[in-house]
């Protein structure tokens with residue numbers, strides 16, 4: 001069910017946020033599920049590029065390996081999603097394969113049975129007319145009717161998803177009925193009790209019953225975006241899922257700000273080729289890299305192998321120190337350092353910021369302001385990297401958390417059968433960093449009105465949690 005003839009254009013950032021592998025996209029006559037990384041066609045030269053962000057790579061490698069989602073010893077890399085520049089007139093252009101999902105459809109025209117009851121035929125992909133791109137179905141009366149993909153599927157919170165076997169769901173185990181199935185609606189309330197899947201033999205199942213916990217048993221670990229099933233199975237309950245609801249896909253994204261290691265020209269040059277250079281175990285290894293890689297040779301012209309090797313080691317050490325801190329803490333510490341200049345003011349620098357003097361932002365009286373410092377960030381590079389997803393509820397994100405939260409967030413679905421790289425985007429920007437005065441915040445938190453409000457909000461949260 002490969003969909004090679006129709007192409008849909010998505011923005012690169014959409015592939016990292018809403019429409020990554022395993023997400024469903026609603027098209028006019030069908031719904032598709034975005035393929036895993038194995039189905040991202042990017043063989044054409046120039047259709048993608050490597051994104052260098054050693055800190056993000058190291059964080060993800062250690063966390064994903066620890067959780068068994070990345071094979072031991074695999075060095076991850078980050079890649080931009082493929083772009084079709086339209087340069088390939090023949091053959092498969094760069095792009096991402098998507099699979100038809102779900103494979104059940106409902107006819108658009110309803111038969112009116114009177115008494116406010118309407119019936120639509122339930123059909124499978126294979127029952128649709130191959131001519132015209134399987135967009136319609138010919139009924140027993142010979143009349144053609146267009147179809148829509150069914151809104152209901154089943155999945156688990158680890159991201160697995162599958163079609164509901166409607167024949168089985170209506171009849172139960174052991175009954176082999178071949179009569180036609182219908183989606184029957186009474187009235188217009190949309191109440192799950194008044195929507196039923198009805199079989200020609202008279203058996204039926206209401207959506208209300210289909211939604212009952214445990215109705216579909218245990219999850220079978222289906223991963224249609226990878227064309228397979230989770231090898232070790234799944235322990236979660238299979239749950240009813242409305243395909244168009246907002247809880248069908250929660251991407252897991254690590255976002256980091258590139259920290260400047262770039263103190264001088266050589267460091268910047270090395271950073272640009274760190275992927276190749278960090279493999280060297282001694283100065284001779286640097287020589288080899290120069291010999292075999294033209295770009296490296298050109299970049300390092302004028303520097304000795306020893307000089308380059310020493311700097312590579314220094315850089316790796318600095319990165320390791322950054323790694324030992326939680327991702328957001330390292331970024332905060334840098335911007336809150338109070339240093340007048342942070343990073344380098346150069347066209348290829350990834351971060352350049354200036355801590356403003358109080359007089360520059362009007363913070364005349366330190367005792368008066370809850371703001372401790374203001375930093376004008378003139379240049380900033382942010383890398384966002386998709387590393388998994390969940391359904392039904394979002395796993396805790398790493399965005400505002402520390403490393404501990406990132407550990408929790410890895411309970412999610414795999415993006416590839418054998419992970420080697422992750423899709424990422426880089427965004428350049430600028431902005432203002434405000435550091436608040438901790439003492440001023442504590443003072444504000446201790447006010448009676450604030451404490452009352454916090455306790456109200458906390459009470460609401462506990463109620464919500466009790467209902468989960």
Ligand SMILES: [Zn+2]
Nearest residue numbers: 177179199201
């Ligand atoms: Zn039946």
Ligand SMILES: [Zn+2]
Nearest residue numbers: 156160219234
């Ligand atoms: Zn599952």
